[in-house]
Amino acid sequence: MDETHLKRFGKLIYFMDSRIDEITSTEFADVNLTREQLYMMELIVSEDNMTQKKLIYRLNKEQTAVSRAIKKLVDNGYVYKEQSIYDLRSTVLKVTDEGKQVLEKADLIKTKIVQKFMKELAEEEAFELIILLEKIYNSFSIRDPFRF
Template sequence: MNLGFQDYISIKLHKTDLNLTNEIKSRLEPYNLAPEQNLIMMLLWEEDGLTQNQLAQKLNKDKTNVARMASNLEKKGFITRSLSIEDRRSLKLYLTEEGKQLGEKVIPIAEEFNDVVCNGITNEELMELERILNKMNKNVDQPK
């Protein structure tokens, strides 16, 4: 039996990703923050002073992409970049006062959005979803 377009799990995951991204995009728009940029900010609100390499690793993004996003965040006045004392080739990202204040507004929005997305889903179901998604990622990451 051949699968129909809507039967592919990758299509269902993609549709869910688009829905989530579009919704968070509209919620972040008033704060001049794109969803991808918000990922960097979330990590910095958790631990200020990460390097661009650390961010790239945590986000599973290439360094060029992270550097571009960091440059945009710097232009918006949310972060500053400075050379690391430990490694002069490495740039560390620090929140500005404006960036810290932004977190006070955006973190509650992210938490509320997480609550909306997880409404009616048990902790056990969330753990199972995470386990399944990790398995899928592992399957894709395996050498062909």
Template sequence: METIQFIEKIRKFNRYYANVLGKIDQQIYHQPFPLTEARVITEINNKNGCTATEARENLGIDRGYMSRMIQKFEDEGIIYKKQSEEDKRQYLLYLTDHGKEIYQDLVNNSRREVGNMIKALSNRDLSKLTSSMEQIESIFSIENPSPSTVSIRSFQPGDVGFVAHLHGRLYDETYKFGPMFEYYVMKGLTEFMMNTDGGQLWVAEVNGEIVGSIAITKYNEKTAQLRWFVLDEEYQGMGLGKRLMETAIHFCKEQGYQHVFLWTVSILNKARHLYQKYHFTLTEEKPNQEWTEAEIMEERWDLDLSSYY
């Protein structure tokens, strides 16, 4: 079959499918919540902490229309905003109790109307119908995979062990670091857990899996140390290193630190490039013969926060 014939068959099905859904929408989505507003309410409920920009881009809504809609929902007590802990410039959207009641009404109405639409179908036909729908969804999911869910968050119980594991595995596989390096990481993390005053540890997650980390520890009243910055190489190129670094530096400014430093090794070229990008400068070098068979060079990098912004 030529491509044009496939296209026409898809267009014909699309017209029929749109008509079917249109009849349902007319029954479900009425004033004061037309279809687009109902979709936004559903998106906010499902994501439970998305930004207006994320919801707008996911649903393909005009920026101005989205802004007016969010303001309306806020004025009517349907949603509330909460400042993001990772980026103070961002505000996350959540449904209020009133908003959750509205969402549940939408769900109940939708279920009732869909139930009315299929009540005359036999179980065999229903099975064929839903199977075909799942097949269509599966095919388009392969062609257009869903974007990864990426987040930077403060550590929780159980995370520190993953951070030590990530360091040990990545540095052994990539750079042939020995067990003494993993001991060094675990020892430092254990000390941090005993006293987190003036510090914080963050992990980067992709689809719920920890793939990176960064931390700030207190060196003295004016100086902080950046530690345990690592990112699984499979997830580089997603901007996670940049987000981790900005989270740590922003925390230093909030805590009133005037200076931050870190120790790394000269063979970590990508990390060193990122440090330079954020205006760290190399201030000290010393040889290390404990972690690898060949001698490597440890480096100290410093950043003056008083002139950073």
């Protein structure tokens, strides 16, 4: 692909991401959460034994940044910590009922956003786009040392 098309593709990804951020921040103004914090909660709820160490790895973020975000989620009542039954030295992160309600709201908002983006596409085009985006996303994937 030539440089002009690569730049255009990069801009489109950037602009879509910015637009999603804008919509998300408007929709979630009442719960005071960022998109990244929502993603953290999604990761926590997706795994029974999510530790801070695993979260740092999955997000590819500095420990201090993740610690601050977790503290804010705990302080706001969306996440709590409990001692791991597998390793008494570590704590496991869990999403509270209030946090689960926020995630349900997030799913509805995400569906609305995706519908807006996809309304211009025919069904076949939408499926093709999903396949292509999965292919691009998977090219960034690296082996997860926490999966066996």
